[in-house]
Amino acid sequence: MMGKKKILFNDVTLRDGMHAISHQYSVEQIAELTELIDDSGVDIIEATHGDGLGGSSIQYGFSKETEKDIITTAVKHAKNAKVGVLLIPGIGTIEHLKRASEWGASVVRVATHCTEADVSEQHIKAGIDLGMDTVGFLMMSHRAAPELLLEEAKKMESYGASTVYVVDSAGALTMDDTRRRVALFKENLSTQVGFHAHNNLSLGVANSIVAIEEGADRIDASLAGMGAGAGNASLEQLVAVMNKLDIPHHVDLYKAMDAAENVMKPMMKRPVQIDRLSLTLGYTGVYSSFLLFAERAGKEYGVDARDILTKLAEMEAVGGQEDWIIGVAQELAKAK
Amino acid sequence: MMGKKKILFNDVTLRDGMHAISHQYSVEQIAELTELIDDSGVDIIEATHGDGLGGSSIQYGFSKETEKDIITTAVKHAKNAKVGVLLIPGIGTIEHLKRASEWGASVVRVATHCTEADVSEQHIKAGIDLGMDTVGFLMMSHRAAPELLLEEAKKMESYGASTVYVVDSAGALTMDDTRRRVALFKENLSTQVGFHAHNNLSLGVANSIVAIEEGADRIDASLAGMGAGAGNASLEQLVAVMNKLDIPHHVDLYKAMDAAENVMKPMMKRPVQIDRLSLTLGYTGVYSSFLLFAERAGKEYGVDARDILTKLAEMEAVGGQEDWIIGVAQELAKAK
Structure with a gap:
């Protein structure tokens, strides 16, 4: 597998994982997790309120720490990884993004519903103007047929996104659903392609592997699957499978396993698992x-x-x- | 999907699941679980000590109830499903099997290490003589290359097995590993083909789907994944994905979900989940x-x-x- 591109890991423990802890990570926890995730070799560490910049509110739930403290703590403790933020237009603004950039965030993922990519134009352009690695993030991707999803992705490409993600927000994509969407993106986009899984149907790791087989460049994961609902693809589980398949990446399996087991799991307020409710969400979408x-x-x-x-x-x-x-x-x- | 064969479900909640409860199900629990699993529409309910007939011992751990009570309780409470037993030659004997048959078990799975199928000959023949649906079960199938595994499966076929299983005892098979083994079996065996997953690499449901795609006739699953290590493929999760893919079977999704959530999970002594140890099992095999x-x-x-x-x-x-x-x-x- 020499010469094969290395898959970039975007860790979401400190962003999607915020949902699973009701946005209540303390700065000490953010510091400890950032150090461990960074040391494991992950490429990008996303650290923001679960609903992105500006998410801390009565509507989406207040985070324990300020946006500034979340981001600057992650930036301070990430020696090698870039720090990223999520921005959902309508919740966060370009003003939020400018501040995040000043605090040291260098990646932004601009997220819209899968059929509303056009609301991302100004935000993607703002990210690029700020010199950030600017990514389009098409949420609830199961709700758009592959061809329609591609049209939306092409909009994000046209705004200048470096990467466009298939985002399985409800964990509702089957392996074939994932394959078709990622394959279509790879055939038709000049950007990098990313995939963000949820585990509602117990396919988080499998779908991520399928996405990689179809050429995905970036994959989201989190320690112990820490994330909304049934959680995301677990970093340590996904890396174990990638190692078995000789898929190159930068992550140390045992460091990821230990961080998940010794630090992440004891911090969880409730186990991130597939229960009847989260399975129902994945099933119905x-x-x-x-x-x-x-x-x-x-x-x-x-x-x-x-x-x-x-x-x-x-x-x-x-x-x-x-x-x-x-x-x-x-x-x-x-x-x- | 009219006319497509229906996948047969072999539930292992009361056999592989025995491991996860240290073989301590009470007859009351066996009765309740059998009724729920049977009512969900599962085709075969396997009920035996985790290590099969004769497994209750100082070496493998004593079960709470006698072999007779386990089997007769399942037989009594299964209105539609057949009741099966596991038999590992060397742990259980033909005498054990005769008694199980007298108690009403009508399916036997004769299990050997994947490279030792020849030790199953007498036991498979005994099962057939007893009029039982007699199945070969090749444990640790990741330890044999697909072609070697097929040779072993052909032995079981020659002894008269109705079905031969690829058994991923350690949850160590990737999706491609699974695909190659099941495809080779389907191409070269006249028997039915089965697949038994473990979830150590978070691929239990995905591998089961891959096996079905390659033509597997029988699939093992358990309520909430109840089983050794990281557990088996969860019946309710697998059925949810099968429904999304229009794969026919006899199981009622909601009944399986409710049995898992309301009855199985509260009985668990420890959560069946992927932790560092079980992930290590799958990774190392x-x-x-x-x-x-x-x-x-x-x-x-x-x-x-x-x-x-x-x-x-x-x-x-x-x-x-x-x-x-x-x-x-x-x-x-x-x-x-």
């Missing part, structure tokens, strides 16, 4: 915000919440359409 | 029933269980050689 409403409506109308979510997925409901839930529940109850 | 012994020996002798397992892998230890563990631990302790 709906937004997590629908879950609670569907459960309530299910109880009220005597139907299974999972059937409601499945129906909503068929209707392609997106965030903000929670008012459809009652109608669906009534319909299902009538059909019984 | 040692037998998964070594895990608890290596942990104990590691604590007793003050050495890292990972080092014990790595050494055992180098020695090519196989199931039944658990007695090597103490020696290795002592050796490592001395070397410190």
